[in-house]
Amino acid sequence: MDSPDLIQLIQHTQGGDRSAFSSLYDKFSPALYGVILKIVRKDIHVAEDCLQDTFVKIWKHIATYDAHKGSIFTWMLTIARNTALDKLSSLNAKQIHSMDSAVGIEETKYNTSLNTDTIGLSDIMNKLDAEHQSLINMAYYQGMTQSEIADQLGMPLGTIKTKIRAAMLMLRNLMT
């Protein structure tokens, strides 16, 4: 459940309050930006476009946010993820590849890690073994379907389904 303060921010934003929305931006933009960067493979220009589109959509549609279906963060993550995946599929892979080298340096400039949010991060990432981590990444960050993952890894679909469930359970146990 979202905290009362957060619920209040959401309600004020739903009422058109820009300063409340500004607080929501400060709170969630780093996480959303991080997810977007992972999806668009660290292309900073595309990522900034996506972040902008994401927050424009959030502002426009926040009235439709339904707390019964999940937290505001999950709702925003879904918007950010879909926006980035859509953007990615509309760009051709070659363009992205050629931009990669150009943005490598610029990217580090604002690549400030969030120490408060990332305490224990390396431990958790280490505990989630490589296979499980890459399955979650393929599904969540690359937007691959289970069949596509199965094809890429040369494994039966049933095996992939079992492994993805195991990976999510592992993640869940590590995060709680």
Add this chain to the structure above:
Amino acid sequence: MIDPQAYIESGKLEEYVLGLGSADLMQEVECMSRVFPDIKNELLALQLSLEKYALQTAVIPNPELKTKIFNSLVDASTTNETQDKSAEKSNPIISAHTTSSSSDSLFKWLLALLALSILILFYLYFNKSSQFQKSMAESVLKETAALQTADSLSQVVTSLQSEISIINNPNGVAIKMAGTKLYPDGLATIYWDKNTQTVHINPGNLPVAPTGKQYQLWGIVDGKPVSLGLIDLTAANLQSMSPVDNPSTFAVTLEPTGGNASPTLDQMYVAGNVVLIQ
């Protein structure tokens, strides 16, 4: 009967939170999580773990980007009306709200009907007296017609009065059942008396059931669906259904004529949670 635990272990919830599912799966999971609290809790836990996972890769965006984004926002005031509408529509669980608006409109109906019946009686009366010279048989016929009209109007008034008493019942809880993805514009209302457990339904805008199908009302009690009877769309505004003790949710599904032993979840049209305001 659906076993929530088996459903949790099916892997569908993981597919849902990772965005891997088809539109059908998304709808199914949303319906299931609405009906079974255990499934909803599991879903929220999975979403929370992905949230925490996302936090670990957080990167602070360029501060100038914030200014740029905020400059590009269109003020909500210009789009408030549509937003309000969509908010209402997308919020499937509007519970135990005040019933004043629906009873207000019923009162207006009642007043309009009374005014109409008085007008009709006056008309018939004056009509009758102006034709007094005409044959007695004719005026007797008209008088009978007038009495019949008044009689049927008074029946309507009586039935409206009984509906108003159900709606205004101080122990009553009104539960708006909003449309599912299957029927997003759907809206039907349950009036549940928490003392006597009686249930009435206003089927709202449920579409005409196809041949061989019928709507069935379910109450979810302790996580299990209980049939509260079949809905007759041709009946009066408010229909009496089977009483139910302590339901958490009401839902309507489309089932084969005669009803089903357990609900067909992908045929859920409207649903709403019971929230008791202390």
